[in-house]
Amino acid sequence: METIEVRLRGLGLALPAAPQMPPGVRLPFPWVRVVGCRALISGHGPTLADGSLARPLGKVGAEVSLDQAREAARLTGLAILGSLARELGTLERVACWTRVFGMVNSAPGFNRQPAVINGFSELILDVFGPERGAHARSAVGMAGLPFDIPVEIEGEVELHPA
Amino acid sequence: METIEVRLRGLGLALPAAPQMPPGVRLPFPWVRVVGCRALISGHGPTLADGSLARPLGKVGAEVSLDQAREAARLTGLAILGSLARELGTLERVACWTRVFGMVNSAPGFNRQPAVINGFSELILDVFGPERGAHARSAVGMAGLPFDIPVEIEGEVELHPA
Amino acid sequence: METIEVRLRGLGLALPAAPQMPPGVRLPFPWVRVVGCRALISGHGPTLADGSLARPLGKVGAEVSLDQAREAARLTGLAILGSLARELGTLERVACWTRVFGMVNSAPGFNRQPAVINGFSELILDVFGPERGAHARSAVGMAGLPFDIPVEIEGEVELHPA
Numbered sequence: 001m002e003t004i005e006v007r008l009r010g011l012g013l014a015l016p017a018a019p020q021m022p023p024g025v026r027l028p029f030p031w032v033r034v035v036g037c038r039a040l041i042s043g044h045g046p047t048l049a050d051g052s053l054a055r056p057l058g059k060v061g062a063e064v065s066l067d068q069a070r071e072a073a074r075l076t077g078l079a080i081l082g083s084l085a086r087e088l089g090t091l092e093r094v095a096c097w098t099r100v101f102g103m104v105n106s107a108p109g110f111n112r113q114p115a116v117i118n119g120f121s122e123l124i125l126d127v128f129g130p131e132r133g134a135h136a137r138s139a140v141g142m143a144g145l146p147f148d149i150p151v152e153i154e155g156e157v158e159l160h161p162a
Numbered sequence: 163m164e165t166i167e168v169r170l171r172g173l174g175l176a177l178p179a180a181p182q183m184p185p186g187v188r189l190p191f192p193w194v195r196v197v198g199c200r201a202l203i204s205g206h207g208p209t210l211a212d213g214s215l216a217r218p219l220g221k222v223g224a225e226v227s228l229d230q231a232r233e234a235a236r237l238t239g240l241a242i243l244g245s246l247a248r249e250l251g252t253l254e255r256v257a258c259w260t261r262v263f264g265m266v267n268s269a270p271g272f273n274r275q276p277a278v279i280n281g282f283s284e285l286i287l288d289v290f291g292p293e294r295g296a297h298a299r300s301a302v303g304m305a306g307l308p309f310d311i312p313v314e315i316e317g318e319v320e321l322h323p324a
Numbered sequence: 325m326e327t328i329e330v331r332l333r334g335l336g337l338a339l340p341a342a343p344q345m346p347p348g349v350r351l352p353f354p355w356v357r358v359v360g361c362r363a364l365i366s367g368h369g370p371t372l373a374d375g376s377l378a379r380p381l382g383k384v385g386a387e388v389s390l391d392q393a394r395e396a397a398r399l400t401g402l403a404i405l406g407s408l409a410r411e412l413g414t415l416e417r418v419a420c421w422t423r424v425f426g427m428v429n430s431a432p433g434f435n436r437q438p439a440v441i442n443g444f445s446e447l448i449l450d451v452f453g454p455e456r457g458a459h460a461r462s463a464v465g466m467a468g469l470p471f472d473i474p475v476e477i478e479g480e481v482e483l484h485p486a
Contacts, residue, residue: 030460031460032460033423033460040423041460043463043464096197099202105465111310112308125190135191135195136202136204137204137205138204140314141304142305142467144430144432144465145437145464146436148435152462152464259357260357273472275468280352296354297364299351299366300425305465
């Protein structure tokens with residue numbers, strides 16, 4: 001069976017370093033919380049390879065275009081995979097995806113949140129396949145997000161026993 | 163014991179067809195994701211009997227009145243029951259409700275989100291009764307929702323073993 | 325082992341009475357829903373000792389300052405601990421925290437939601453310690469919240485078997 005790591009390489013994907021917050025920001029919680037066979041994933045934003053926040057920042061439908069937001073959702077997915085890999089040791093422990101909550105920093109009138117969060121869902125399906133990667137999902141519009149990130153995603157995966 | 167299907171008929175309720183999205187919209191996720199004894203429910207909006215989006219669309223407190231929004235929440239509940247019935251084969255597999263997250267597309271100044279989402283909660287309690295239907299709940303205001311639907315609800319139920 | 329009740333007293337903290345809603349408001353759901361070894365926590369707002377809504381109300385970044393909002397998040401934490409204690413009989417049944425979803429009623433341009441919700445996270449860590457109190461978290465901006473409360477928090481804890 002092809003491993004997730006092999007699949008990531010085959011797709012030309014590299015996982016970024018741990019999220020780096022702007023100076024002075026204290027986030028007193030882990031990026032992933034494992035409880036039994038569940039891994040709860042904290043809200044992540046889009047990051048670059050070094051873990052710093054990806055640009056552009058701002059509201060989707062104003063400062064950030066739909067295409068830029070879809071790419072931000074994809075980067076958010078890579079950031080989450082990085083956090084899962086660091087917490088679990090290996091992504092092979094992910095038995096399947098369960099729940100994804102996709103939040104889009106939305107300018108007035110913007111209503112294409114699903115098209116944005118598809119950038120995340122398509123990444124997960126590419127990496128984990130249609131069964132293991134399937135997830136319940138919401139994609140909704142927020143009035144604001146930390147640091148003006150355009151997308152924030154939280155969720156949950158089911159784990160194989162350690 | 164009265165079955166849920168009998169109860170639905172007694173209340174004069176029929177479940178709608180699967181949600182139909184506007185042309186060109188791709189939603190790469192299932193409406194319900196079953197993992198062990200949990201069914202995770204994707205964000206649903208209000209639909210008509212044929213699964214098309216119910217009207218009116220827009221923000222509650224502006225284009226959509228409180229009464230219309232409460233009815234939208236009730237229709238969202240029927241859409242969710244339809245998705246659960248299709249995924250599970252029968253609603254009898256629902257052991258109990260656990261979590262409901264009710265999102266209201268809110269005009270500036272609108273703060274009666276609980277009264278809106280009561281349209282959902284009352285339906286669930288009518289159909290499942292006070293014990294099996296009880297659920298933890300939030301009812302909150304969003305800056306935007308897909309297709310300008312006035313209400314979107316996601317949640318979770320606990321299942322009897324298959 | 326120091327009990328949670330002793331820890332609360334040591335910190336000078338008292339849990340408030342059950343949340344009291346304004347006249348005419350019907351909330352047809354429990355504040356906490358226990359299912360197996362999980363307790364799902366409904367969205368709570370900040371309350372005073374008698375369970376009434378704490379002031380100030382309004383949007384953070386406009387009518388409510390960052391410091392007031394952080395205090396509101398702390399009060400929301402006390403309200404949640406009160407609900408858990410009433411439902412479970414004792415907070416000792418909380419094996420650990422799992423998920424926290426922190427919602428901030430955000431004025432346009434406000435983007436410091438994490439600093440607000442830190443008021444909640446720091447309380448939980450003070451009371452439960454760094455292992456048992458650790459939680460996956462999101463802190464995000466809402467377009468509106470019930471009764472114009474500045475902060476609403478929902479979440480989940482894992483329980484010891486009864």
